[in-house]
Amino acid sequence: MTKKFLCRVAEIPENGLKEVAAEDGEKLLIASSGGELYGYQASCPHQEVALCEGLYDGSVLTCHMHLWQWDIRTGEPMGIAEAPLRKYALAVEDDSVFIAAEASALDVGELFRGISAPTSEKLMALARSEQHEAGAVLYGPGDAAEDFFILDSGRVEFVLGRVERTAPGGFMLNKGEVFGWAALLEDYPRRIASARCLEPSVLLRIRGKAALAVLEEDPASGYLVMRRLAALIARHLAAR
Ligand code: FES
Structure with missing residues (x-):
């Protein structure tokens, strides 16, 4: 798969979150943490809740609905969370962010x-x-x-x-x-x-x-x- 454009780097708040949509409509959550960008599924794996509305301190993401949490660097569950976040490889070129390649x-x-x-x-x-x-x-x-x-x-x-x-x-x-x-x-x-x-x-x-x-x-x-x-x-x- 060729890479898919998501957004400009400047649109993502430092140590913050942004929900974006690829050209084909696929939604992702992009999180900034310590100067790195991480891409994840846009909705909570528990129920259909937008993760961009969650609480985020720059390293731990908390879904506001039932307080599942994830390590933003890995997507691994923390605390009471029972499922990891699906992770996307991102590529940053010039001032743009892309989905790097599609994993199987x-x-x-x-x-x-x-x-x-x-x-x-x-x-x-x-x-x-x-x-x-x-x-x-x-x-x-x-x-x-x-x-x-x-x-x-x-x-x-x-x-x-x-x-x-x-x-x-x-x-x-x-x-x-x-x-x-x-x-x-x-x-x-x-x-x-x-x-x-x-x-x-x-x-x-x-x-x-x-x-x-x-x-x-x-x-x-x-x-x-x-x-x-x-x-x-x-x-x-x-x-x-
Ligand atoms: S919907 Fe996110 S933790 Fe329940």
Whole structure:
């Protein structure tokens, strides 16, 4: 991907925050800290709240809604926060700020970020890309759970259990987020949630058993993924 223009450097307050939109409409939060710029997802990973409205002291960002916090240099959660911020690589050229390059959906998401490069490559080799229209139902409770998905672009709503909804009300998933994770659990052959596209979306579909076989070959990466998967499931269950 070619780099995408975001804004002028002068538009970002020193040790402050600014929400910007790339040419294709993708929104980012840019934070200035000690003369460096950091790019993150614009909305809180907890609920749809603009992070630019949060509290920021130049090093720690606090969402004003439920006080989740992050280290602005890494995006890692602090205190009661349960999920990291999705980070974007930025490039500064002359007086302009760009998204430097697009990381793969596997790399930006919480579940697989930081796994070894060979394991990441093997997982990507298993992935099949799919496009779906807005409103497409990807699966519902009781469906066979053979594959899991990584959202590459677009937006997906994920709802645990059998809940009738006429408007979005579950978890709003963004790029890199994993859903359909029952396919990564032993003895869970059926879906326990539903997922539908809120806008045209591109997904990576990966067979759960094949991914588990790859992770078993790399115990350090496998342990990292399983630890994060446990935290992800706990967070979804706690929010029901
Ligand atoms: S919406 Fe940000 S912490 Fe809850």
